[in-house]
Every structure is written in structure tokens, then in C-alpha cells.
């Protein structure tokens with residue numbers, strides 16, 4: 327087939343060079359700018375990780391304060407965007423709303439659209455980091471018919487998100503620090519993961535010169551699918567469907583059955599053929615949250631633990647190296663915090679926004695970068711000729 331390499335699903339194609347994230351899937355290693363993910367999750371906060379992914383270094387305290395001030399300056403969205411939300415059906419999936427409103431930022435912020443202007447690129451990056459939690463919380467508030475809450479810039483990034491999700495205008499809302507920390511960890515653990523489908527979509531859209539808000543919409547759309555970011559929602563639905571430990575063998579048998587499309591959600595990964603290092607931190611955080619909320623006997627957690635135990639010892643999963651991934655535990659935490667299942671992938675999207683922007687910015691300054699234009703192996707009809715319509 328001539329000059330092309332046939333690589334469906336890009337199993338062995340590196341699409342770019344990048345200095346942002348390193349993954350060794352066999353060893354279960356994930357590094358951001360050289361730092362192990364578990365250290366970042368325990369020693370830093372999400373805004374520090376954002377700074378790291380963008381700039382390459384962890385911030386000094388002074389740099390951190392400046393960065394935070396920049397982020398908080400942009401947390402509000404244009405007031406007219408509220409009308410945009412109101413045009414959606416209330417029962418829309420929040421990811422459907424997010425695809426639309428994130429792309430619509432390009433209709434509101436004309437000073438961030440010139441991709442050849444470094445100032446525009448920078449302000450677009452800040453706008454996205456700052457506004458995604460606001461848009462995410464608005465998509466939730468709209469779905470339950472409650473008023474939108476303005477951001478509170480005195481709170482942490484995670485604390486402000488929880489405030490916009492759960493506060494109501496007539497009551498005081500206090501953020502629980504354990505839950506705030508857990509939310510922050512969920513953000514950190516989803517911040518970047520090199521050339522996954524959504525980041526590749528972001529880069530591919532950006533390779534044509536499209537503006538960053540349009541590219542983010544492409545990333546969000548790609549994340550939505552159950553094989554990618556939609557897995558956290560699908561995983562929780564699966565745990566609920568399994569319901570009790572005694573029903574697990576039936577689902578394990580289904581997962582192994584080649585004629586059944588059912589898969590164990592939250593298991594397996596294209597790159598990790600070992601324990602997902604994010605899942606380890608997520609599991610510890612999950613226990614902390616359940617302890618804080620006094621949930622000692624949580625049926626979903628019992629199902630999850632038993633599922634994990636069986637999957638890690640069952641020859642099918644062992645031979646295929648199917649380990650729990652990041653989404654296996656995140657859903658249980660989010661559910662315990664009171665976040666509805668339909669918001670899980672939205673939270674993934676807002677966390678991953680920093681990864682998408684960092685890759686988009688890196689691509690803009692890469693001299694080797696050019697429009698993404700894969701080829702194909704044509705398997706259709708050879709040349710033939712049109713029979714006139716009246717003769718067909």
C-alpha cells in the first residue's frame with residue numbers, strides 16, 4: 327500500500343513531540359514535567375499543577391499568587407451566556423450543554439481568538455481555566471432549575487466549584503475541607519494524559535488554525551464517549567446495576583464472553599498494562615471521603631472492592647493486563663459528595679481543560695507542527711462509470 331503505514335487507532339504512531347507528560351504503561355508510571363503524579367496529588371494543589379503543565383516548572387509562592395490572581399480575574403462568564411443556557415432543554419445531558427457553551431466562548435471573547443498573537447493565546451488559556459468550572463456548575467444548576475451562583479474568588483479553585491454547584495442564594499454554604507481536598511485531587515488526577523483521544527482531537531482541531539475555544543469544544547465532544555471520559559459515568563451505572571457482591575460473577579462472566587459487548591467499565595487502558603497510578607491515589611481519597619462522611623458500609627464500595635479483587639486474580643483479566651483505571655474510584659467519590667452521575671464527565675472535562683490548553687499552546691510554538699492530515703487505505707470500488715439515470 328505505497329508509502330502509508332496502516333495503524334488503526336494509532337497504536338504505534340507518535341503524532342507529535344511533547345515535553346508535558348510521560349507515561350510508561352508497562353511500569354504504571356505517569357509524570358507531569360518529570361514529577362510523579364502521586365507526589366503532585368499529595369504535595370500540590372490543582373492550580374500549581376496547572377502552572378506546572380503550562381510553564382514547565384512548579385510555581386514559587388509569589389508566582390502562585392500572581393497566577394491565582396489571573397485565574398480568579400476571569401471566573402465570571404458574560405452575563406448574556408445565561409440566555410444561551412436557557413435555550414437548552416432542561417433535561418439535556420450536561421455534556422451536550424458543555425459542547426455548545428464552551429465552543430460559544432469564541433462568540434463572546436474576541437480578544438482571545440487570534441492564535442498568532444501571544445497575548446490572545448495567553449488570555450484564552452486563562453479564560454478557559456477560569457471559566458470551565460463556572461460553565462460546568464451552570465450546566466448543573468440549569469438542569470435542576472436552581473439559580474446560577476456567581477463564583478467566589480476568595481475560595482480555592484475546588485472550593486469555588488463546590489460553592490457554585492451546591493450553594494443556593496438564601497443559605498450559607500460552607501465547604502467541607504476533606505471534600506474540597508478530594509475534589510482538588512480529582513482535578514489533579516485528570517489534568518493531563520498525553521495524546522488520548524480528546525487531547526489528540528484538540529490538537530487535530532488546532533492544527534488547522536482553529537481558535538482555542540472551538541478546539542476545546544472538539545476535545546469535550548471526544549471526551550464524552552464511554553471508552554474515554556464517559557467511562558466514569560458508565561462505571562457508576564455498572565456498579566449500581568451489579569448492586570450486590572453476589573451478582574458479580576454473572577457480570578464477570580459477561581465481560582469474558584466474546585459474544586457479549588459488555589465490558590467491565592473502569593478496567594483496562596490502551597497504555598497502562600499495569601495498575602493505573604492515578605487509581606491508587608483515587609482509591610485512598612475514596613476511603614478518606616467515605617470516612618469523613620461516615621459511610622462505613624457503602625454497597626457500591628463493597629461491589630467495587632470485590633470486583634477489583636476478582637478481576638486482579640482472574641486469569642482473563644491478568645493475561646490481558648486489565649487493571650482498574652482512574653475512573654474506577656472517581657465515580658464513587660463523586661457520588662458520595664452528592665454529584666449526580668450525569669456530571670461526572672463534565673468534571674473530567676473541566677479538569678482536563680488545562681491539559682488540552684497546554685498541548686494546544688505547545689503545538690502553537692512547535693515549528694514542526696503542521697495540519698494533521700492522516701491518509702487512508704482505500705478499499706472501495708475501482709474506477710467505474712455512471713449509467714444514465716433512466717437506464718438504472
Ligand code: CMC
Pocket residue numbers: 522552553554555556557581582588589590591592593594595596597646648651652653
Ligand atoms: N472488560 C472486559 N474485557 C476487556 C476490557 C474490559 N473493560 N477492556 C479490554 N478488554 C479485552 C478486549 O475484549 C480485548 O480482548 P481480545 O484481545 O480477546 O479481543 C482485549 O481486552 C484488549 O482490548 P482492546 O479493546 O483491544 O484495548 P484498547 O486499548 O483498544 O481499549 C479501553 C482500551 C480503555 C477502551 C478498554 O479497555 C475499555 O473499553 N475499557 C472500559 C472503558 C473504560 O474504563 N475506559 C476508561 C479508560 S481510562 C480514562 C480515559 O482515558 O478516558
